[in-house]
Amino acid sequence: MTAPSAVPTPRPLWRTFVAFLGPLILANILQSLSGTLNNVYVGHMLGVKALAAVSAFFPILFFFIAFIIGLGSGAAVLIGQAWGAKKPEAMKTVAGTTLSVGFAVGLAVALLGGPFAHALLGWLGTPADILQDATLYASVMLYAMPGLFVYLLATAMMRGVGDTRTPLRTLALSTSIGLVLTPTFIRGWFGLPQLGVASGAVATIISFTIALVWLAFFLRRRNHPLAPDAVLARHLWVDFGVLKTVLKIGVPTGVQLVVISIAELALLSFVNSFGSDATAAYGAGTQIISYVQFPAMSIAITASILGAQAIGSGNTDRLDAITRTGLMLNVAITGLLVVLALLFSRSVIGWFTTNTEVMSLAQSLLHISLWSSVIFGMASVFSGVMRASGTVMAPTAISILAIAAVEVPVAWMLSRHIGTDGIWAAYPAAFIAMFVMQGAYYGLVWRRRAQRFGIRRMV
Numbered sequence: 001m002t003a004p005s006a007v008p009t010p011r012p013l014w015r016t017f018v019a020f021l022g023p024l025i026l027a028n029i030l031q032s033l034s035g036t037l038n039n040v041y042v043g044h045m046l047g048v049k050a051l052a053a054v055s056a057f058f059p060i061l062f063f064f065i066a067f068i069i070g071l072g073s074g075a076a077v078l079i080g081q082a083w084g085a086k087k088p089e090a091m092k093t094v095a096g097t098t099l100s101v102g103f104a105v106g107l108a109v110a111l112l113g114g115p116f117a118h119a120l121l122g123w124l125g126t127p128a129d130i131l132q133d134a135t136l137y138a139s140v141m142l143y144a145m146p147g148l149f150v151y152l153l154a155t156a157m158m159r160g161v162g163d164t165r166t167p168l169r170t171l172a173l174s175t176s177i178g179l180v181l182t183p184t185f186i187r188g189w190f191g192l193p194q195l196g197v198a199s200g201a202v203a204t205i206i207s208f209t210i211a212l213v214w215l216a217f218f219l220r221r222r223n224h225p226l227a228p229d230a231v232l233a234r235h236l237w238v239d240f241g242v243l244k245t246v247l248k249i250g251v252p253t254g255v256q257l258v259v260i261s262i263a264e265l266a267l268l269s270f271v272n273s274f275g276s277d278a279t280a281a282y283g284a285g286t287q288i289i290s291y292v293q294f295p296a297m298s299i300a301i302t303a304s305i306l307g308a309q310a311i312g313s314g315n316t317d318r319l320d321a322i323t324r325t326g327l328m329l330n331v332a333i334t335g336l337l338v339v340l341a342l343l344f345s346r347s348v349i350g351w352f353t354t355n356t357e358v359m360s361l362a363q364s365l366l367h368i369s370l371w372s373s374v375i376f377g378m379a380s381v382f383s384g385v386m387r388a389s390g391t392v393m394a395p396t397a398i399s400i401l402a403i404a405a406v407e408v409p410v411a412w413m414l415s416r417h418i419g420t421d422g423i424w425a426a427y428p429a430a431f432i433a434m435f436v437m438q439g440a441y442y443g444l445v446w447r448r449r450a451q452r453f454g455i456r457r458m459v
Helices: 013-046 048-055 058-084 088-123 128-143 145-161 165-187 196-221 230-234 240-272 276-312 316-343 345-349 356-369 372-388 393-418 420-453
Strands: none
Touching: 013 048, 013 165, 013 196, 013 276, 013 316, 048 128, 048 196, 058 088, 058 145, 058 240, 058 276, 058 372, 088 128, 088 145, 088 230, 088 240, 128 145, 128 196, 145 165, 145 196, 145 276, 165 196, 240 276, 240 393, 240 420, 276 316, 276 345, 276 356, 276 372, 276 420, 316 345, 316 356, 316 372, 316 420, 345 356, 356 420, 372 393, 372 420, 393 420
């Protein structure tokens, strides 16, 4: 008589979260470090004006990247549902449509934006002394948009099947190549031409092209669910039904990013009125905050993807557990980073500046606002789980309301009475409002509606 086989113990949900989270957080940090180091290369090797020329293109780049992030997040949710439902054909349909739209939009940007980069930058008020260099950099980047969009979408969609390691490997390869090529083109090493301010742009094109080719071979070798094959090739056209759903989820996300950017510009203008020391403190402090918030944002993305997979597999009863786990991990991980950053705040700020006044202002920023990153992360978990079901407009509207109706007005009013501390206080005010509204909508509206009517798959 054979012994009964042991029933496999289900993997704890927090371990699934952590396995997904680790590479995602590392990818966010690597992406941020890549941009920082490239700016260091340009600033130190070509000078302040070259750095300003590259920076002049950032508002344009951010607008397009916001659209692609939105498109990628919408596609990842649908792919997550299809993965959970074990529908490989539906996954390839979503991937094919998303890549086709991304390439088409990128091609339109290249053809319409590239030749008119000079006029576009002039319209944005780019200073005359850097306009020529800024135009060169912008032109190269605009012509690269079709490939860049495909690269960003390909790596974003893999999260839908729970794969965050492959995007990390791809990003590590692309970043490594870029960090070697940028100074090489600036100096003209190994007999290569000196490309000046265009060095970073050309290095970016070469690095993401090599990374894309490597990614295609890697996915095919591993028999990845999203590997480029005959099935994907058959779906490389626009399915307008799928596109409508992707945009329904993705566009509000992109709009939210743009609104956040505009709000930050408003706060920066308030900060600038207190002088250059305040501006420097804002720059150093917000960089530190962004690194602390990487885990919070990554936990929200993880909750959204795991939620989409649960909906796809018909296990909607797991959504509450996913939400609770996301909230607890956010308190544990983001909370730990907040404590460490506050304990060693002076040392961390010292990486950016040694000016005593700037350090004092930056410390004040961290002490007043950094703790609210935990609240921000908890609000993001609520919205992430709701997005997994296709409920996007309400969470997005709540986030925009907290930013536009709380953050900016509070910063403006308090700064007139208590100075820069009033601006710093606007962040926790906005995040608390966001958390209360997202939590209330999740518990009182979305969850009750889901219990009463159920949640339908979108694929």
